[in-house]
Amino acid sequence: MSLLDKLRLVLSLGQGIKGLTKGLAEAEAGTDPIELFNAWFDRAKGSGVALPEAMTLATASKDGAPSARMVLLKGVDERGFIFYTNYDSRKCRDLDENPRAALVCHWTVLQRQVRIEGTVERTGAEESAVYFHTRGRGSQIGAWASAQSAALESYDQLVRKAKDAEEKFRGQEVPLPPFWGGYVVRPTRIEFWQGRANRLHDRLVYERDGDEWKLTWKVTRLNP
Ligand SMILES: Cc1cc2nc3c(=O)[nH]c(=O)nc-3n(C[C@H](O)[C@H](O)[C@H](O)COP(=O)(O)O)c2cc1C
The missing domain is CATH 2.30.110.10 (Electron Transport, Fmn-binding Protein; Chain A)
Known part of the structure; x- marks a missing residue:
């Protein structure tokens, strides 16, 4: 600056x-x-x-x-x-x-x-995949966990979905979600x-x- x-x-x-x-x-x-x-x-x-x-x-x-x-x-x-x-x-x-x-x-x-x-x-x-893979792993998992704009039962439900995604992709690159x-x-x-x-x-x-x-x-x- x-x-x-x-x-x-x-x-x-x-x-x-x-x-x-x-x-x-x-x-x-x-x-x-x-x-x-x-x-x-x-x-x-x-x-x-x-x-x-x-x-x-x-x-x-x-x-x-x-x-x-x-x-x-x-x-x-x-x-x-x-x-x-x-x-x-x-x-x-x-x-x-x-x-x-x-x-x-x-x-x-x-x-x-x-x-x-x-x-x-x-x-x-x-092109989306190239950008997606520049994001931190946490953001990549977050993208899988969030059904953006849809109603959520509770914050805990979101955290559970993030844990599930983390588990699913453990030890591998997080792929670009199709959505x-x-x-x-x-x-x-x-x-x-x-x-x-x-x-x-x-x-x-x-x-x-x-x-x-x-x-x-x-x-x-x-x-x-
Ligand atoms: C500073 C800022 C940056 C944001 N950037 C994005 C973004 O790049 N992509 C995105 O989907 N949401 C982003 N969001 C969240 C959106 O504002 C919005 O909450 C979300 O996309 C859902 O919007 P919708 O329900 O109208 O689709 C950002 C929010 C803030 C405050």
Whole structure:
């Protein structure tokens, strides 16, 4: 963390300092929102902000009822933004019915927010397995034990299920559960929000221009 970032954290109790943040000019932002996202994400990781990869994931059921929860951003590439979860969970029931999602990253000390909207698709099992095996063994066992979003009789029942999984896989590598894996959010709209003094914030929106799969983006500045 740089000295200036430490100062920001201490003086603002993590809230950031208006006026110390530089604005977001079109020329500096460039034409590729993934590149800009990566630059902001790197900056967030170096800023001392807690869990820079934490983001809100919003989904909606087929009748349009929204729900939101936190997930961790585990990768960004030319396809989009990747997170991992239990495919039987409530969020995935929504995504099966309505394969569109919105993500929000918020980096308090930098006074930055990124809003991503797009379509979703599952990562292949091979890609999910590679990530799954980077997790600690305890988390791997936890994934087997948890029927995420389903009702549980008691906490003890969960602990028992974790013990059973531990027993089952003793002395061997924990395999990828068939009900667990990743999603890629393929962005169609990405908004970069930079907080500035007097609420005269910057908002630059990148929207796919023309053909959905052609990688050109139209940039628009919005009122804060
Ligand atoms: C900071 C944070 C990060 C989280 N990351 C994940 C994640 O990457 N994947 C996941 O399935 N749940 C994650 N969770 C738990 C989810 O917020 C949520 O409780 C869970 O996925 C069930 O959501 P659902 O019932 O809407 O499907 C995280 C929670 C917090 C607070």
